[in-house]
Amino acid sequence: MKKILTIVVPMYNTEKYLKRCIDSLVYDEKIVDLLEIIIVNDGSKDNSLNIAKEYEKKFNGTVIVIDKENGGHGSTINEGLKVATGKYFRVLDSDDWVNITDFSKFVCELKHLDVDLILTNYSRELIFSGEQIKVNYPEKIEYNHIYDLNKFNYDMLDGKYFYMATSTYKTQILKDIKLYLDEKTYYVDMEYNIFPITNISSFIYLDYDIYRYFIGRKDQSISAKSFVRNRKDHEKVIKRLLQFLDNAKLNANKKKYVVGIILQLLNTHYSIYCNTLIDDKSLRKVMKKEIKEFDFYLKNKYADIYNQALESYERIRFNSKTKFRYAVKSNYWLMKIALKFERKKKVNR
Amino acid sequence: MKKVLVISWFFPPINSSEGLVTFKLLKNSRLKYDVFTQKKSKNWAYNDNENKLISKNVSPIFSKCENPSEWIADGVKFFEDNKDKYDVIMTRSMAPESHEIGLIIKKNNPNVKWIASFGDPIANNPFEVLTAEKSPYEVKGQGIENFSLKYIFSIKRVLKNLYWKYRYNKCKHMQKNRDLEKQVLMLADRIILNSEEQKEYMLQGYSKEIADKVVVLPHTFDEDFYNYDLDNDNKKIVMSYIGHCDDIRTPKNLFDAIQRLKEEDINLSKKLEVNFYGNLSVYDKAKIIDNRITDIVNVNKPVSYFESLNIMRKSNWLILIDANLGKIMDKNIFFAAKVADYLGSRRPILGISMLDGPSAKILRETNNILSTFSADEIYMHLKMILEKKYCVGEYDNSKFDAKKVAKDFDKMVNELL
Numbered sequence: 001m002k003k004i005l006t007i008v009v010p011m012y013n014t015e016k017y018l019k020r021c022i023d024s025l026v027y028d029e030k031i032v033d034l035l036e037i038i039i040v041n042d043g044s045k046d047n048s049l050n051i052a053k054e055y056e057k058k059f060n061g062t063v064i065v066i067d068k069e070n071g072g073h074g075s076t077i078n079e080g081l082k083v084a085t086g087k088y089f090r091v092l093d094s095d096d097w098v099n100i101t102d103f104s105k106f107v108c109e110l111k112h113l114d115v116d117l118i119l120t121n122y123s124r125e126l127i128f129s130g131e132q133i134k135v136n137y138p139e140k141i142e143y144n145h146i147y148d149l150n151k152f153n154y155d156m157l158d159g160k161y162f163y164m165a166t167s168t169y170k171t172q173i174l175k176d177i178k179l180y181l182d183e184k185t186y187y188v189d190m191e192y193n194i195f196p197i198t199n200i201s202s203f204i205y206l207d208y209d210i211y212r213y214f215i216g217r218k219d220q221s222i223s224a225k226s227f228v229r230n231r232k233d234h235e236k237v238i239k240r241l242l243q244f245l246d247n248a249k250l251n252a253n254k255k256k257y258v259v260g261i262i263l264q265l266l267n268t269h270y271s272i273y274c275n276t277l278i279d280d281k282s283l284r285k286v287m288k289k290e291i292k293e294f295d296f297y298l299k300n301k302y303a304d305i306y307n308q309a310l311e312s313y314e315r316i317r318f319n320s321k322t323k324f325r326y327a328v329k330s331n332y333w334l335m336k337i338a339l340k341f342e343r344k345k346k347v348n349r
Numbered sequence: 350m351k352k353v354l355v356i357s358w359f360f361p362p363i364n365s366s367e368g369l370v371t372f373k374l375l376k377n378s379r380l381k382y383d384v385f386t387q388k389k390s391k392n393w394a395y396n397d398n399e400n401k402l403i404s405k406n407v408s409p410i411f412s413k414c415e416n417p418s419e420w421i422a423d424g425v426k427f428f429e430d431n432k433d434k435y436d437v438i439m440t441r442s443m444a445p446e447s448h449e450i451g452l453i454i455k456k457n458n459p460n461v462k463w464i465a466s467f468g469d470p471i472a473n474n475p476f477e478v479l480t481a482e483k484s485p486y487e488v489k490g491q492g493i494e495n496f497s498l499k500y501i502f503s504i505k506r507v508l509k510n511l512y513w514k515y516r517y518n519k520c521k522h523m524q525k526n527r528d529l530e531k532q533v534l535m536l537a538d539r540i541i542l543n544s545e546e547q548k549e550y551m552l553q554g555y556s557k558e559i560a561d562k563v564v565v566l567p568h569t570f571d572e573d574f575y576n577y578d579l580d581n582d583n584k585k586i587v588m589s590y591i592g593h594c595d596d597i598r599t600p601k602n603l604f605d606a607i608q609r610l611k612e613e614d615i616n617l618s619k620k621l622e623v624n625f626y627g628n629l630s631v632y633d634k635a636k637i638i639d640n641r642i643t644d645i646v647n648v649n650k651p652v653s654y655f656e657s658l659n660i661m662r663k664s665n666w667l668i669l670i671d672a673n674l675g676k677i678m679d680k681n682i683f684f685a686a687k688v689a690d691y692l693g694s695r696r697p698i699l700g701i702s703m704l705d706g707p708s709a710k711i712l713r714e715t716n717n718i719l720s721t722f723s724a725d726e727i728y729m730h731l732k733m734i735l736e737k738k739y740c741v742g743e744y745d746n747s748k749f750d751a752k753k754v755a756k757d758f759d760k761m762v763n764e765l766l
Binding site for chain 2: 020023101129130
């Protein structure tokens with residue numbers, strides 16, 4: 001049977017979560033044959049691979065396991081895409097899962113669709129409280145309406161963008177642009193969110209709450225400590241996106257969208273350096289040097305973007321004005337006090 | 350060999366998890382025991398058990414004390430009057446006063462071998478940390494609501510904070526427990542803990558010498574107590590939870606999952622019956638009504654131990670709900686004794702717990718179902734269970750068989766002597 005949806009499941013040491021992830025995908029027998037689930041083992045050291053192979057055996061023809069050396073999250077998507085045969089393509093991290101009811105309806109609906117990108121909603125599952133936070137796009141964007149992305153008013157997104165958790169791409173588009181995500185690098189989901197935009201013309205927003213994004217593990221790449229540890233990766237991704245902005249043929253509309261995302265990333269990047277309490281003094285010194293260098297790079301090479309960042313985000317503006325005097329040793333409150341102090345000084349002058 | 354004196358505030362016939370854990374171990378041991386206990390206080394216990402919990406090798410000695418502080422003096426006196434009879438004493442941690450008795454005995458009689466057995470940690474008990482109320486005048490940990498610098502540095506706030514701490518001195522109580530636990534760990538000849546996770550948690554900052562005294566003995570089930578002929582004749586899928594729930598160990602997300610099941614698939618929900626036996630907080634009881642699931646969820650009074658085992662056998666699935674300690678730690682270090690009894694019943698278990706900890710590990714090892722506290726995930730598991738998509742099958746529970754664990758215990762006592 002022709003596969004309607006390929007789901008790539010990047011897997012690295014997730015034996016505790018994998019069953020939940022795959023069980024949620026294969027829950028409904030009616031849709032199993034329509035799915036191609038590619039579990040890409042990224043050199044796991046725990047029992048994940050054996051668990052994955054059990055599913056491959058049980059759901060022969062639906063579940064495929066690829067075992068490869070560790071190459072990072074991006075490498076698993078690259079590998080999955082190479083062998084993907086489904087009409088549509090999405091990624092589901094192996095510690096996350098899907099809402100079984102909506103996923104089933106979604107797959108059935110895919111059979112009748114022909115668009116480049118399908119957006120759905122997702123929920124954040126807070127691991128330690130059991131709370132759920134639903135993430136929807138603004139109401140301005142109508143459900144079931146096919147939009148032309150070349151003419152789409154991105155302001156309607158209210159700062160949101162096409163996330164890995166919300167996006168289902170037409171596989172051919174990803175193959176056509178030869179999507180290749182950086183390997184051995186964190187935060188490459190941003191590349192996945194942005195690179196395909198060059199070739200996307202149409203998208204539809206469906207009222208399904210599918211992805212369950214499991215948040216709160218300390219070893220997660222979005223935890224504060226991980227951001228500090230992997231800050232150079234974050235910088236690398238920003239630089240790659242800036243390069244993409246230079247080289248990709250984007251109309252003004254799409255360009256505005258990409259710039260908007262890069263500005264958000266810059267805000268996060270400056271926050272890593274300027275809003276993190278670091279105990280290690282030597283690390284503070286190194287980080288201060290790093291952010292100054294990055295600031296210099298951005299100011300000189302991408303003056304436009306830099307100026308927009310200054311206009312858009314208080315934190316970037318403040319640190320630039322104070323020449324990072326409070327960087328890497330201040331928390332939010334200290335920075336607020338320092339900001340007041342700076343303003344007063346200005347008035348006195 | 351002489352007898353072992355066990356000092357435990359709770360012991361059968363009182364129906365308390367603490368006492369039952371001790372009883373199952375002693376009953377299956379080859380040694381002889383006198384158990385110094387009491388039968389007046391039923392705090393943290395549910396009534397009495399029927400008189401089936403007796404064993405030839407175990408003789409309870411009941412103190413007449415009504416509160417744990419009198420119990421200390423009484424326990425020490427009992428030992429001093431009978432010290433020739435015993436080579437070894439074992440104390441249990443709930444209530445911690447039993448360990449205080451052990452401590453005094455050990456200090457007065459250094460040659461007596463002392464085994465200190467812990468159910469839960471006494472010091473830094475995550476439950477206490479989680480329920481410890483913060484001073485509304487405390488800056489650290491942001492107990493205060495007024496963040497103005499004037500208020501933060503005001504003498505009035507500082508004095509109010511000191512008075513609050515004096516008045517509600519839970520901190521003092523926690524420090525007392527820390528001191529007690531430290532002394533117990535230092536002076537006891539052997540320390541029994543129930544899981545590796547508990548060991549790791551309690552021994553932080555202690556030397557290897559202390560760690561070498563630790564023996565990990567898990568909670569157990571006793572095969573002799575089950576009626577394996579019992580089976581479920583109900584047409585519905587019956588899921589049972591047995592034990593205590595409160596604001597921290599709460600089934601609220603399970604109730605949300607059941608509500609969603611009822612809303613989305615009413616026919617499937619009609620196949621489900623969920624029974625709770627034991628305490629449920631008023632909020633959770635109200636939630637059953639608010640969620641309109643009273644036709645699915647039944648709340649029953651606490652039952653005796655043997656009745657609880659029969660209920661387990663008559664259930665299709667057993668539900669385990671652990672405390673969510675996520676605010677303060679990454680794993681749940683508690684090993685609920687009911688997990689062992691559940692395993693003994695050989696029924697499949699749906700565990701709602703943190704992803705790391707003894708329960709999580711056991712459920713994974715025995716191929717049972719483990720869910721996080723996410724209502725969405727619980728909902729998924731419920732559907733899988735009701736549609737019979739999960740096949741837990743027979744699992745190996747021998748690690749928790751009281752006979753096996755008691756053998757390890759006997760070996761430890763013999764080595765000690």
